[in-house]
Amino acid sequence: MRPLNLVTVTAGLSVPSSTRLLADRLTGSATRQLTARQLAFRDEVVELREHATAVAEHLVTGFPGPALGEALAAVAAADGLIVVTPVFAASYSGLFKSFFDVLEPDSLRATPVLIAATGGTPRHSLVLEHALRPLFAYLGAIVVPTAVYAATSDWGAAGEAGSEELARRFDRAGRELVDLMGTHGAAERPADPYEEPVPFEQQLAAVRGGS
Template sequence: MKRRLTVVSAGLRLPSSTRMLADRLAEQARRDLEGHGAQVEVCAVEVAEHAQDLVGHLTTGYPSDRLRQAFETVTRADGLIAVTPTFTASYSGLFKMFFDCLEDTALVGKPVLIAATGGTGRHSLVLEHTLRPMFAYLRAVVVPTAVFAATEDWGGGDSQEPLVRRIGRAAGELAGEVRRREPPEIRDPYSDPVPFEDLLHHR
């Protein structure tokens, strides 16, 4: 069975520690799913690339073609990995804007792994205080283990071991949730249009 993983990364530049963490989580989840016989496609959405389109969507109510494609990539995913840098003890504004513009039913029942990066481990509570409540509100299925990576976690050697373990545990939980669900059914809003006569009748 083919499975799709979508990574939403809100780093402000490439390369970034946010994207690096997102890629490592996706790779580990991919390996876990492939180890159980699935074919896995991983797609990445860099939120910073859609910054102007997000502002336009908020002010006009209409997404650009590129932004619509990004939303579809999230909606069609079997599992989502969402990673943000930490700003003022919360997620980044761009990260929040992306999910504010996403269709409010797009994540219902969808397995989501949440993660964040920051300069110090003191910011790690952002995962439980802001990220988890937001995705719970969107009715996603947030896996128990969230991953925070501080600057010191990228030091290499023994300093990376705790991060490696958290990545492995969280990715395994996401893969497990994906495996026990059927692929999402995406309804085409234009597949069953309301007849014009009915529209006139209800005016």
């Protein structure tokens, strides 16, 4: 069985970013679960701020640049996806939505997705249920039950979770994502026939042997 692909998409705009901080914590939770279960995996982070201009150009031209094309391909090939957005005007950011707008239709069908968001106040926590969960349900993804929202006040010193409840949500969300990756991941996705191509000499020998 090929390694599972874990991809994290983060839409933070600043450096450093609380959105990236939350993304890293959730990725760490999922990778610990994968390691504990002795599952082979690859993990990758897609930082959307690096593709902002290319996303805008793709929206008007219909063609992604090379770097954006690689990011879109990585997301489409994910066996498990973690998505984190800052809250803008009580919803996901425009950059976050635009990236998923240019993703090929059905790319996320049956893909397990962990949704998360950051904001300045706990009052925006419902963005997970009224904006993110419907978006990924529409895209055909399987959204894990536990979503994670972190306000500025949730972070303690050195970027650690400031409450035990938030830390528990990290662990629970990561566990639920990996549970679904095992059910809907590499075992159900067809292997890429070009990932390990048969050498031409071997193919030619087979043809000669059958003639």
